[in-house]
Amino acid sequence: xxxxxxxxxxxxxxxxxxxxxxxxxxxxxxxxxxxxxxxxxxxxxxxxxxxxxxxxxxxxxxxxxxxxxxxxxxxxxxxxxxxxxxxxxxxxxxxxxxxxxxxxxxxxxxxxxxxxxxxxxxxxxxxxxxxxxxxxxxxxxxxxxxxxxxxxxxxxxxxxxxxxxxxxxxxxxxxxxxxxxxxxxxxxxxxxxxxxxxxxxxxxxxxxxxxxxxxxxxxxxxxxxxxxxxxxxxxxxxxxxxxxxxxxxxxxxxxxxxxxxxxxxxxxxxxxxxxxxxxxxxxxxxxxxxxxxxxxxxxxxxxxxxxxxxxxxxxxxxxxxxxxxxxxxxxxxxxxxxxxxxxxxxxxxxxxxxxxxxxxxxxxxxx
Amino acid sequence: xxxxxxxxxxxxxxxxxxxxxxxxxxxxxxxxxxxxxxxxxxxxxxxxxxxxxxxxxxxxxxxxxxxxxxxxxxxxxxxxxxxxxxxxxxxxxxxxxxxxxxxxxxxxxxxxxxxxxxxxxxxxxxxxxxxxxxx
Numbered sequence: 001x002x003x004x005x006x007x008x009x010x011x012x013x014x015x016x017x018x019x020x021x022x023x024x025x026x027x028x029x030x031x032x033x034x035x036x037x038x039x040x041x042x043x044x045x046x047x048x049x050x051x052x053x054x055x056x057x058x059x060x061x062x063x064x065x066x067x068x069x070x071x072x073x074x075x076x077x078x079x080x081x082x083x084x085x086x087x088x089x090x091x092x093x094x095x096x097x098x099x100x101x102x103x104x105x106x107x108x109x110x111x112x113x114x115x116x117x118x119x120x121x122x123x124x125x126x127x128x129x130x131x132x133x134x135x136x137x138x139x140x141x142x143x144x145x146x147x148x149x150x151x152x153x154x155x156x157x158x159x160x161x162x163x164x165x166x167x168x169x170x171x172x173x174x175x176x177x178x179x180x181x182x183x184x185x186x187x188x189x190x191x192x193x194x195x196x197x198x199x200x201x202x203x204x205x206x207x208x209x210x211x212x213x214x215x216x217x218x219x220x221x222x223x224x225x226x227x228x229x230x231x232x233x234x235x236x237x238x239x240x241x242x243x244x245x246x247x248x249x250x251x252x253x254x255x256x257x258x259x260x261x262x263x264x265x266x267x268x269x270x271x272x273x274x275x276x277x278x279x280x281x282x283x284x285x286x287x288x289x290x291x292x293x294x295x296x297x298x299x300x301x302x303x304x305x306x307x308x309x310x311x312x313x314x315x316x317x318x319x320x321x322x323x324x325x326x327x328x329x330x331x332x333x334x335x336x337x338x339x340x341x342x343x344x345x346x347x348x349x350x351x352x353x354x355x356x357x358x359x360x361x362x363x364x365x366x367x
Numbered sequence: 368x369x370x371x372x373x374x375x376x377x378x379x380x381x382x383x384x385x386x387x388x389x390x391x392x393x394x395x396x397x398x399x400x401x402x403x404x405x406x407x408x409x410x411x412x413x414x415x416x417x418x419x420x421x422x423x424x425x426x427x428x429x430x431x432x433x434x435x436x437x438x439x440x441x442x443x444x445x446x447x448x449x450x451x452x453x454x455x456x457x458x459x460x461x462x463x464x465x466x467x468x469x470x471x472x473x474x475x476x477x478x479x480x481x482x483x484x485x486x487x488x489x490x491x492x493x494x495x496x497x498x499x500x501x502x
Contacts, residue, residue, distance in 0.1 A: 063425075063426060063427070064426070065425050065426050072425075073427075073468065188430070188431075188434040189430065189434035189435045233435070234434055283432070284432070285433070285437035285438040289437040290434070290435045290491070291493075291494060291495045292435070292491065292493065292494070293435075307438070308450070309432075309463075309464070309468070367440070
């Protein structure tokens with residue numbers, strides 16, 4: 001069975017929703033593996049590297065109520081994603097966590113989140129989110145998860161993790177307390193917030209890191225905020241996005257995967273493909289839903305279905321990401337809704353929804 | 368009309384002068400708008416700091432899921448809420464959110480807080496055409 005067909009089988013089963021939920025979880029298997037025979041030789045001749053899968057969990061927003069009490073709803077979202085990721089067969093090569101593990105960056109929240117994530121059976125890499133950062137400028141997070149930006153290589157792909165949620169020093173210093181700063185940045189629609197940026201120091205590091213990489217090597221960059229400009233009012237935005245994009249321009253295969261937006265988004269800018277990932281906590285409205293402001297959701301994006309609040313986990317989820325010859329297929333596992341797959345289309349040169357790209361439904365209309 | 372009543376009316380008019388039920392000035396309009404703005408502003412505070420105003424019990428705020436009160440669709444209410452199986456008002460949906468995601472107790476429909484929340488929701492949706500019943 002080829003990878004594509006077996007993956008489709010998995011997604012098809014899951015799409016049955018209620019029916020899938022009735023299956024014993026151990027039956028929800030994905031069976032795919034290396035290319036065999038002629039296909040493998042052909043791939044080798046074309047210089048393709050091994051295909052592989054990794055899982056992506058993001059935006060858990062673990063929120064302390066008091067003492068050892070945390071918001072049940074958000075806890076359940078993360079626990080469910082970890083449990084489901086553990087069921088993936090074959091095993092994903094690693095797991096990414098896309099940022100915003102906590103809600104107000106408190107040690108209690110990050111510790112509790114790290115404890116839930118510790119149930120994850122795979123090597124996990126972390127991305128910094130603003131909700132993890134603005135209380136102590138990432139100190140507690142660093143102790144738990146290490147460097148705020150770094151790179152690693154895996155099966156012929158160069159992976160980069162950036163901290164894209166930095167902002168101006170003057171803004172950081174203007175608040176009477178660290179918690180006040182955190183609360184101000186935590187409000188998505190807060191007009192007193194400040195735009196996210198990668199910043200000069202990190203861009204310099206990125207340029208040096210990329211200088212060592214062959215231009216034919218596929219590059220996958222992880223950030224919390226989109227390295228593109230969608231809507232500044234909610235920080236669906238990175239102030240120096242164009243400068244980061246310019247550093248990625250010389251590479252043949254580039255993908256940026258980001259969290260923060262709690263919804264399906266994808267785009268193609270020049271050589272760079274963009275894929276967002278879902279939150280495990282709660283969904284966010286698409287920016288065009290705010291009638292008083294202008295925004296620019298990529299026209300390519302077919303939105304996820306409008307959330308049904310009566311289903312607590314609707315429009316939340318996690319994803320497994322297939323890396324196929326250096327380009328990405330993002331498989332969105334949407335609890336309480338139909339799963340979606342956004343896959344890079346080699347013919348059109350852009351990511352596309354495999355089912356809905358040219359066939360939108362009423363439930364995908366956001367207003 | 369009798370002669371007496373005409374005289375009485377004339378006297379009343381002299382005494383009470385130019386007071387008419389629906390006469391108002393520019394200043395009145397400004398004042399009334401300020402009253403509404405104050406309610407919407409209070410609504411925004413409740414929206415953002417729901418926990419400090421004890422709307423819920425779990426520190427979750429309305430603004431966490433609804434930045435700028437989006438995805439509340441005030442222009443579509445009253446409407447058939449398919450999950451409840453009947454036509455409901457926006458205020459009932461606000462209470463649904465307070466009871467469920469916020470794990471709090473419902474507000475009285477005519478309470479200062481409910482009115483403020485509705486004022487805020489509507490103020491963020493200015494200019495959108497009414498579409499009662501729209502799903």
